[in-house]
Amino acid sequence: MSRAAERLRLLINHLDRPPAAIVSFPVGFVYVYLYTDDTDLLTPDQRLFYEKNGFILIKNLVSDEDIDRFRKEFERVCRREVKIPGMVVMRDVAIAKSEFVPDQKAVSKLQDFQEDPELFRYCSLPEILKYVECFTGPNIMAMHTMLINKPPDAGKKTSRHPMHQDLHYFPFRPADRIVCSWTAMERVDRKNGCLVVLPETHTSTLREHDYPQWEGGVNKMYHGVRDYDPALPRVHLEMEKGDTVFFHPLLIHGSGMNQTKGFRKAISCHYASADCYYIDVKGTMQENIEKEVKEIASRKYNLDDEITFKDTWAFKGRLVQGERTSL
């Protein structure tokens, strides 16, 4: 067997789905696309960029008009003019644990806005879904929704989001059929705490996560990869309003502190192929997050131990394209 053929055999043996496409070049070099489908949308360069790096940034994807509408709806939620079932309104730990009088400015994140038709419009935008399909295939579930309002740092660096892999939170697989879309709602840069990514880490495995040992405190469930090595090459994703990054759930990423006076806003959704399946995380490194999620969910819905990690995902997931085949 030639070396290229042997490499191909090894790659295919490690796949949990058939390769999306196989391209062979006349020189005998064989490249197997592991992370993207052939949908005629991504250019060959874009496809190879995602395959190699685990993310791709698309400039100016979401219109100003849509973003202004999301912002207005966010403000309505903060003013408590609407109450959305299931939605979590989160405050930064430095504010939640101080005497600071809570007002709309205290909101650091909305989570689970799937029942808010105006915010959930983001997850169904055709310009987003056509990219998502390149990673998930045609049956698409919106699994996790967030509007992040990173507050000006209160002086304890609690506005940082530690480096992590989103797959840590997910009891479904395969990882390669999951993707996050994250859209800047205004200019984001190093000053207000843009996303920071470690390119190529999507080719590695899921790492152990827990709370980083930060003096000023860490927000609830903001786990970070254990033994984070700050020497690894990182890329700061500076983005303009409407720019959108799509990234793989194993890509290690986080965000720095917000050193400005403004609240840095972004809206995001984690999508998965509806053909994905749930896994039992018992006995795995994900048991610690399962425990925290179950504790919060049973308090929130006044249930005891009946609620499972899988349930928490199955009932907030929403089909946005195709058929709900499995998840």
Ligand SMILES: CC(C)CC(=O)SCCNC(=O)CCNC(=O)[C@H](O)C(C)(C)COP(=O)(O)OP(=O)(O)OC[C@H]1O[C@@H](n2cnc3c(N)ncnc32)[C@H](O)[C@@H]1OP(=O)(O)O
């Ligand atoms: C891929 C994706 C999944 C990645 C991520 O999203 S990572 C981040 C995930 N984080 C979460 O999902 C956390 C969601 N947040 C929540 O569930 C809530 O905001 C809670 C943290 C439970 C707070 O609930 P809430 O109803 O606001 O309750 P209270 O204001 O009465 O506070 C209850 C106790 O919680 C504390 N708390 C509130 N906010 C935070 C915070 N940001 N970090 C740490 N602790 C916090 C608060 O101080 C209070 O504690 P005690 O006074 O009881 O000791």
Ligand SMILES: Nc1ncnc2c1ncn2[C@@H]1O[C@H](COP(=O)(O)OP(=O)(O)OP(=O)(O)O)[C@@H](O)[C@H]1O
């Ligand atoms: N011990 C740690 N564990 C996990 N993540 C960490 C740790 N220390 C820093 N990070 C994360 O690394 C990323 C970079 O952090 P840092 O505070 O240096 O911001 P920055 O974006 O590099 O800012 P600057 O432009 O000032 O260098 C952030 O996502 C931060 O949360």
Ligand SMILES: O=C(O)CCC(=O)C(=O)O
């Ligand atoms: O917007 C950010 O700061 C990063 C959010 C993030 O990575 C997450 O919530 O998983």
Ligand SMILES: [Fe+2]
């Ligand atoms: Fe994340």
Ligand SMILES: [Mg+2]
């Ligand atoms: Mg730094």
